[in-house]
Amino acid sequence: MTPPTAIDPRIEALVTDLIGRVADKWTMVILEILAEKKTLRFGKLAEAIGTISQKMLTQTLRTMERDGLITREVYPVVPPKVEYQLTELGFTLGTAFCGVWVWAAENLSRVDQSRQAFDRRTSEASQ
Structure with a gap:
């Protein structure tokens, strides 16, 4: 860089x-x-x-x-x-910018898992 x-x-x-x-x-x-x-x-x-x-x-x-x-x-x-x-x-x-589509396809499940874990943590913290 x-x-x-x-x-x-x-x-x-x-x-x-x-x-x-x-x-x-x-x-x-x-x-x-x-x-x-x-x-x-x-x-x-x-x-x-x-x-x-x-x-x-x-x-x-x-x-x-x-x-x-x-x-x-x-x-x-x-x-x-x-x-x-x-x-x-x-x-x-x-x-x-096609690389973004490739990255999204390769990492969709990881991003979904991360979002779900975050949502669970923030939901539990607000209760």
């Missing part, structure tokens, strides 16, 4: 920003859907997610586009047609 004094502050800021972004709930969902479907229009993407508001989807897509994770293509037709697609950068971010 690199000592804290040797970390480039720009890299540290990017990692902090990306962790916050991925932890925002919607970014990872969108990454996963676009990795599977390749290209989707706004409405189909909203349908695939299900519970996201139009405002939140728009904000998340704009942020992802700004970060270079997706591309947005607007077609000059009526009604407007807009399609979203993962960039190579977006695909690699999704791949990087």
